[in-house]
Amino acid sequence: MPHYERILITGAAGRLGSQLRKGLVPLAKTIRLAGREPFGDLAPHEEEAVFDLADMEATIAATKDCDAIVHFGGAPLECEWQTILDSSIRGSYHIYEGARKHGVKRVIYASSVHAVGYHEIEAHIGVDAPVRPDSLYGVSKNFVESLSRLYWDKFGIETVCLRIFSSFPEPADRRMLWSYLSFADCVRLVEASLTAPRVGHTISFGISDNKLKMVDNSGADHLGFIPQDSAEPFRAAIEAKTPVPDPTKPSVKYLGGWFCELGHPDDKPA
Numbered sequence: 001m002p003h004y005e006r007i008l009i010t011g012a013a014g015r016l017g018s019q020l021r022k023g024l025v026p027l028a029k030t031i032r033l034a035g036r037e038p039f040g041d042l043a044p045h046e047e048e049a050v051f052d053l054a055d056m057e058a059t060i061a062a063t064k065d066c067d068a069i070v071h072f073g074g075a076p077l078e079c080e081w082q083t084i085l086d087s088s089i090r091g092s093y094h095i096y097e098g099a100r101k102h103g104v105k106r107v108i109y110a111s112s113v114h115a116v117g118y119h120e121i122e123a124h125i126g127v128d129a130p131v132r133p134d135s136l137y138g139v140s141k142n143f144v145e146s147l148s149r150l151y152w153d154k155f156g157i158e159t160v161c162l163r164i165f166s167s168f169p170e171p172a173d174r175r176m177l178w179s180y181l182s183f184a185d186c187v188r189l190v191e192a193s194l195t196a197p198r199v200g201h202t203i204s205f206g207i208s209d210n211k212l213k214m215v216d217n218s219g220a221d222h223l224g225f226i227p228q229d230s231a232e233p234f235r236a237a238i239e240a241k242t243p244v245p246d247p248t249k250p251s252v253k254y255l256g257g258w259f260c261e262l263g264h265p266d267d268k269p270a
C-alpha cells in the first residue's frame, strides 16, 4: 500500500525534481507534477499542474486533493531580489496556504546549507544552530523554515526542511568532497522524510556519507535517513585538477562556500 494518495512535487522538471519524480513512485498512488511548462510525457500514475509559484490562486488550486507536498520549486541560487521574492518567498507562502486550506498533512521543503552558510566549518554545527544566511537566497530559506514552523505550531501541518548541501550528478570541486549529496541519497532523504512516523517540524542536513563531516545531523536521526553514497571515489580526480585551497578565504572558511564571496545580486557591474 502506498503511503499517500497524491503527492504534489513542485519544481518537478528541475535537477532534483526529476529525480524525485522517478524515485517517489512507490510512495503514492498519484504524483502531481508542478512546473512552469507542460511536461508532455505523463505516465499513468502522473498528472500535471502548470503554473508559476508567484500566482497565489493557481498555486493553492494545485495543492487540492494532495496529502503531501514535496516543495522543490523556486530560485535555486542567489539571484535578484524580485525573483527570490516572487518564486521562493511568495511562492512558498502560497504553498503553505494551499496546504492549510486543503488539509495537506506533510510538506518536505528543499531548504539549503545557505540558510546557515556563514557558520565556520570547524564549528561543526547541529541542526539547531542559529540561522546565519550567506545570501538573499539563504534568507528566503530562513523565511520558509520559519513559516513552516508557524504552520506546524498553529495549524498542525508537519514539515521536514532539508538543508541540502550540494546535490549534483557528481562532486565538481574540492568543497563538494565534503558537501556532496548524491541524487540517490537525496531521494532516500525525501523518502525517509515522507515515511517517518512523526516529524513535527524537523530540520535535517542533506549530505551523503562523506569522509569529512562538517556538520552534526544527529538532531534529525528520527527520520531514519541512512546515506549510502560518498564523495570519496571522486577525490583523486578532483584534487588532481584543482589547486590546494587557501584556508583564509571565505569560500573555504564557511559552510556556504563561494556564496560567501558574492556581492549584492542587484548591484550592476561598474
Ligand SMILES: NC(=O)c1ccc[n+]([C@@H]2O[C@H](COP(=O)([O-])OP(=O)(O)OC[C@H]3O[C@@H](n4cnc5c(N)ncnc54)[C@H](O)[C@@H]3O)[C@@H](O)[C@H]2O)c1
Pocket (backbone or CB within 6 Å): 010, 011, 012, 013, 014, 015, 016, 017, 035, 036, 051, 052, 053, 054, 071, 072, 073, 074, 075, 076, 077, 086, 087, 091, 110, 111, 112, 113, 163, 164, 165, 166, 167, 168
Ligand atoms: N541541487 C542542489 O545542490 C541544491 C542544494 C540546496 C538546495 N536546493 C534546492 O532544491 C530545489 C531544487 O533545486 P535544483 O537543483 O533541482 O534546481 P532547478 O533549478 O533544476 O529546479 C528548480 C525548479 O523550480 C522551478 N521554478 C523556479 N521558479 C519557479 C516559479 N516561479 N514557479 C514555478 N516553478 C519555478 C524551475 O522551473 C525548476 O524546475 C531548490 O529549491 C533549491 O534551492 C538544491
Ligand SMILES: O=C(O)[C@H]1O[C@@H](O)[C@H](O)[C@@H](O)[C@@H]1O
Pocket (backbone or CB within 6 Å): 076, 077, 111, 112, 113, 114, 164, 165, 166, 167, 179, 256, 257
Ligand atoms: O552550496 C552548494 O553547493 C549548492 O547550494 C544549493 O542551495 C544551490 O541550489 C546549489 O546550486 C549550490 O551549488
